[in-house]
Amino acid sequence: RRCVLWELKWRLPDNEECQLVMMMRRLLVRLKPATWKQCIQGIHTLRWRDTYDMWLRPGLVVLQQSWIPGGIIKFRLPFIRHLVTKKKDKYKIAPVKQKQVKKEVEIKQRMTVFELAEAMDKDTDHVYEALLHTNIDVDSLEQDFILEEKWIKEVIKKSGMKFKWAKLSEEKVKENKDAVRRPHSDPTVLVPRSPVVTIMGHVDHGKTTLLDSLRKTQVAAMEAGGITQHIGAFLVYLPSGEKITFLDTPGHAAFSAMRARGANVTDIVILVVAADDGVMKQTTESIQHAKNSNVPIILAINKCDKPEANHEKVKKELLAYDVICEEYGGDVQSINVSALKGDNLMALAEATVALSEVLELRADCAGPVEGIIIECRNDKGKGPVTTAIIQHGTLTKGCVLVAGHSWAKVRLMFDENNKPMKTAGPSTPVEIVGWKELPSAGDDILEVESEQMAREVLDWRKYVETQEKNKQDLEVIEAKQKEHHELYKKERESYSSLNWRQRKSAMYKANKHLMAARPKESTEMDELSLPIIVKGLVYGFNVNASKEIQQLATKKRVKIKLHRVIYKLIDDLKDELSGKLALVLEENITGEASVLAVFHVTVGKRKVPVAGCRVQKGQLHRKMKFKLIRDGHILWKGFITSLKHLKDDVPVVKTGMECGISLDKEIDFKLGDEIICYEEKEIQQNISWDPGF
Numbered sequence: 001r002r003c004v005l006w007e008l009k010w011r012l013p014d015n016e017e018c019q020l021v022m023m024m025r026r027l028l029v030r031l032k033p034a035t036w037k038q039c040i041q042g043i044h045t046l047r048w049r050d051t052y053d054m055w056l057r058p059g060l061v062v063l064q065q066s067w068i069p070g071g072i073i074k075f076r077l078p079f080i081r082h083l084v085t086k087k088k089d090k091y092k093i094a095p096v097k098q099k100q101v102k103k104e105v106e107i108k109q110r111m112t113v114f115e116l117a118e119a120m121d122k123d124t125d126h127v128y129e130a131l132l133h134t135n136i137d138v139d140s141l142e143q144d145f146i147l148e149e150k151w152i153k154e155v156i157k158k159s160g161m162k163f164k165w166a167k168l169s170e171e172k173v174k175e176n177k178d179a180v181r182r183p184h185s186d187p188t189v190l191v192p193r194s195p196v197v198t199i200m201g202h203v204d205h206g207k208t209t210l211l212d213s214l215r216k217t218q219v220a221a222m223e224a225g226g227i228t229q230h231i232g233a234f235l236v237y238l239p240s241g242e243k244i245t246f247l248d249t250p251g252h253a254a255f256s257a258m259r260a261r262g263a264n265v266t267d268i269v270i271l272v273v274a275a276d277d278g279v280m281k282q283t284t285e286s287i288q289h290a291k292n293s294n295v296p297i298i299l300a301i302n303k304c305d306k307p308e309a310n311h312e313k314v315k316k317e318l319l320a321y322d323v324i325c326e327e328y329g330g331d332v333q334s335i336n337v338s339a340l341k342g343d344n345l346m347a348l349a350e351a352t353v354a355l356s357e358v359l360e361l362r363a364d365c366a367g368p369v370e371g372i373i374i375e376c377r378n379d380k381g382k383g384p385v386t387t388a389i390i391q392h393g394t395l396t397k398g399c400v401l402v403a404g405h406s407w408a409k410v411r412l413m414f415d416e417n418n419k420p421m422k423t424a425g426p427s428t429p430v431e432i433v434g435w436k437e438l439p440s441a442g443d444d445i446l447e448v449e450s451e452q453m454a455r456e457v458l459d460w461r462k463y464v465e466t467q468e469k470n471k472q473d474l475e476v477i478e479a480k481q482k483e484h485h486e487l488y489k490k491e492r493e494s495y496s497s498l499n500w501r502q503r504k505s506a507m508y509k510a511n512k513h514l515m516a517a518r519p520k521e522s523t524e525m526d527e528l529s530l531p532i533i534v535k536g537l538v539y540g541f542n543v544n545a546s547k548e549i550q551q552l553a554t555k556k557r558v559k560i561k562l563h564r565v566i567y568k569l570i571d572d573l574k575d576e577l578s579g580k581l582a583l584v585l586e587e588n589i590t591g592e593a594s595v596l597a598v599f600h601v602t603v604g605k606r607k608v609p610v611a612g613c614r615v616q617k618g619q620l621h622r623k624m625k626f627k628l629i630r631d632g633h634i635l636w637k638g639f640i641t642s643l644k645h646l647k648d649d650v651p652v653v654k655t656g657m658e659c660g661i662s663l664d665k666e667i668d669f670k671l672g673d674e675i676i677c678y679e680e681k682e683i684q685q686n687i688s689w690d691p692g693f
Contacts, residue, residue, distance in 0.1 A: 106166040107152050114143040116152055120159060130155040135488040137480075146477050174463060177456045179402050179446040181370055193363040193426040194243040195356035196265060196389060198295075200286035201272035206302040210272060210339035211236075211246055214349065233374055233387055233429030234416050239346075242353050245389065245427050247374065265372050265389055266293070268355055270348070271323070272300045275309035275336070279317040287321050296359070297323060298333045298351055305338040363426035369393035369447035373403055374429070376438050382412070384435035388445055395424040400454050401432070404443035405461060407454035408435040537561070537576060541569055574687055583682040591618030591677040593659070598669040601662075610642075610660045611669040620653045620661075620677045628667065629674040638664050 105119050117124045124143055131138055136151060147155075156163045199207045214236050234246050247266060269290040273283055290297050299318070301311040315325050315334060324330025333355070335348045370392040379385045386403070399410045411434035413421040424430040448454050491510070495503045538553065540562040545553075553560045563569035597612035620626075622643040628636040644660045645653055653659040661675060 103161045105156050105161050105163050107149075107156070107163045108166050109149050110146050111152055112143065113141060113145050113147060116147060116155060120156070120161065122159070126159070127155055130158045135485065137484045140480065140484075144473065146474060148481075174460065177453070177460045178464075179448050179453075179457045181444070181446065182368060187362075189364050189366060190362035191365055193361050194245060195267045195352065195359070195361055196245045196247065196427055197268045197270055197352055198247040198266035199270045199272060200289070202274070202277070202280035202282040202286075205272050205274040205277065205280075205283075206339045207272045210270075210300065210302060210337065210345075213339050213342045213345055214246070233389065235429060238349050238353070240350075240353070242349075243427075244349070244352060244356075245429055247389075265374065266295055267359060267361055268298060268352060269295050270298045270300050270352070272302050273314050273318075274303045275301050275311045275314060276303050276306045278310075278314055279321070284321055287318075287323060291322075296331075296355060298348070298355065299323065299325060299335065300348055301334065301336045302339050304336045305341055305343065311336050361427075364392045365394055365425055367393050369395050369399055369401065369445065371395070371445040373439055373441050373443045373445060376441055378438060379433075382433045384408075384433075384438040386432050386435060386439060388430055388432055390424050390426055390428050390430060392426060393447060395430060395432075396422065400448050400451055401445050402448055402454050402457050403435075403439040403445045405458055406435055406437040406439040407448075407451075407458060408432065409451065410434045539563070539569060539573065574689065577687045577689055578685060581685040581687060584685055585680045586683045587678045587680060589618065589676055589678045590624060591620040591653075591655075592616050593620060593653075593661070593675045593677075595669050595671055595673040595675065596658075598671070608641075608662050609666060609669055610662045611673070611675065612658065613661055613675055614658050615653050615655050617655060618677070619655065620659065620675075621679075622651050624677050624679050626661075626663070627676050627678070628663070628669075629676060630670065630672075636663065636665060636667055640664065 103120075107116070107119065111119070113124055113127050117127050120126070128138055128141060131141070131151065131154070134151070134154065153163060199211055201207050211234065215234060236244050236246055238244065269286070271283070271286060271290070273279060287297070299315075301314050303309055304311060311334075315328065318325070319328065323332055325332050325334040327334065333351045335344060335351055337344045337348055339345075369390065371388045371390045373386045373388050375387040377385055384406075395410065395413065397410050397413065401408045401410065410432055413424060413433070414431040415421055416429060416431075418431075421430060448457060495506060498506060536558065538558060538560045540560065542564055543562065545560050545562060550560065561569075561572060563572065593613040593615045595611045595613055599610055599612065600607040601610055602608075620643065622640065625637065626640050627634055627638075640661050641664050642660070642662045643650060643653060645657060650659070
């Protein structure tokens with residue numbers, strides 16, 4: 001009632017007010033008092049009439065008052081239409097609101113972030129957001145991160161879904177179908193074979209020249225840059241009829257892995273040391289490779305024809321590396337040779353044959369083929385090509401081989417001179433053509449029965465590799481989770497003495513830097529790191545770039561530099577790195593003078609000190625820079641204001657001449673002071689980077 005009178009904006013007589021209130025009550029009796037204010041809205045005067053009545057229109061109530069000339073008052077009821085029609089809908093059944101059905105997600109006990117997002121039909125960012133404010137380090141999460149069961153359920157719960165366990169399919173245990181080396185237990189089937197000898201040593205100590213002299217060829221002259229940059233496998237026939245397979249390994253420090261591979265294949269190592277150079281870095285590395293492979297060593301002291309050669313010094317130096325020659329009571333044969341002149345090479349070959357007889361080297365020629373890959377390359381005409389040493393069996397065309405993650409059906413075979421071969425027995429170097437993919441150097445070659453078996457072997461190896469990788473990944477993940485859990489536990493313990501307000505404030509301050517960043521964009525604030533994008537310069541060694549690659553590089557403005565010699569590649573790389581350094585100023589001294597006398601001259605109203613000097617070296621140029629040195633300390637640097645010979649101003653004073661010099665700063669000269677004239681030039685710095693080999 002009070003609300004109605006307030007909204008009408010005027011006061012009525014008592015009897016009229018009562019009548020108005022009665023009519024309002026009749027209208028609003030069916031409404032709850034709480035809704036009266038909602039019903040009475042927009043009241044305003046329309047026009048004047050003499051009658052007093054009340055009628056209804058949908059959404060509108062109008063009151064006519066006869067005692068006020070033409071008085072009509074109306075107010076709108078937003079849901080009056082509902083009051084009018086409510087009776088008609090009295091017996092209608094209200095529709096039942098359907099309950100929202102939660103989506104079911106099939107889960108497993110362990111799922112990766114990507115697998116969970118895929119099962120939920122969401123992206124991975126959704127999973128990251130659901131894991132916020134948990135004790136999982138969201139910053140370190142990747143798509144292949146394995147989540148535990150409780151976190152999987154937590155993500156699904158926060159996403160408004162429900163989970164169900166996926167049916168566990170019993171995975172069949174795969175049968176091991178790998179190809180392995182066969183044991184050769186029957187000695188009666190084994191026949192003698194020629195030795196495989198690896199020549200090792202420091203770069204430029206004459207390894208390839210030694211092999212060249214044994215083969216009577218010019219291999220060293222054909223090597224790029226005069227050094228070996230790959231493993232060369234050669235079969236050498238001696239005058240006595242013996243055969244020796246030689247492996248020539250590179251001596252440059254960059255090819256340590258190749259030397260290790262050569263040592264693993266060989267029966268005997270010939271260690272080449274230059275008599276004029278002695279034991280060097282790669283010499284000691286070669287000794288270590290031989291010892292790790294448990295291979296006997298023959299010492300070849302090369303360049304003994306040089307006047308500065310000292311072979312006894314070499315033998316004594318090797319004692320420190322447990323290489324003891326026979327002269328000092330050891331078992332290592334030592335041969336002094338000259339690879340360039342061919343001196344004493346037959347003695348070296350005879351020592352090799354004698355040691356191989358002591359080792360009793362034998363092999364099975366009739367069994368399945370076994371070998372090891374020395375080198376591999378892609379040939380434009382032949383496709384994937386490997387250089388291998390056959391260790392057991394006899395290789396023929398049509399043999400099916402597996403090596404690493406590749407297999408081959410042998411189409412062609414070539415020797416080291418690129419001549420076709422029909423068969424290759426034990427200790428024979430051979431080039432094999434027919435590989436489906438390029439295997440890796442150092443892989444074992446094993447013969448299998450059929451192409452189907454070769455595919456099964458590769459499938460098994462890929463399966464084992466995947467299982468090993470998953471196991472390693474799981475170990476890393478569990479270690480990270482354990483570390484994070486311990487850190488979280490330690491952090492919680494630090495808050496245990498605080499009340500809930502202090503704890504909340506401390507946690508907010510600790511995690512403030514994570515709130516403004518998305519899970520993928522947040523960074524570790526306790527590490528000083530700079531994320532950058534590197535635009536490469538592409539360097540190639542012993543490879544070619546196709547026309548398409550060169551065109552793409554030109555389009556992308558990327559340099560491609562190809563080299564065939566390893567040390568030239570390193571020098572080029574150093575030059576590129578040096579070019580990125582800032583220029584530095586270098587002082588080039590042009591003249592030196594000593595102070596013989598000191599006097600003052602009057603210029604205007606002040607006296608200026610002048611040094612009487614004699615030029616001891618070079619020339620003094622007036623426009624160049626000078627510096628004053630006393631007792632080895634620089635007292636001043638700058639320009640001179642005058643340079644006089646006798647009483648004349650001169651631009652240059654030469655050696656032996658006397659002159660007077662005044663500076664742009666008043667300094668008390670002393671007898672014996674040195675005045676240096678110099679020029680400054682900007683020069684390029686040379687980087688001190690060491691590639692490590």
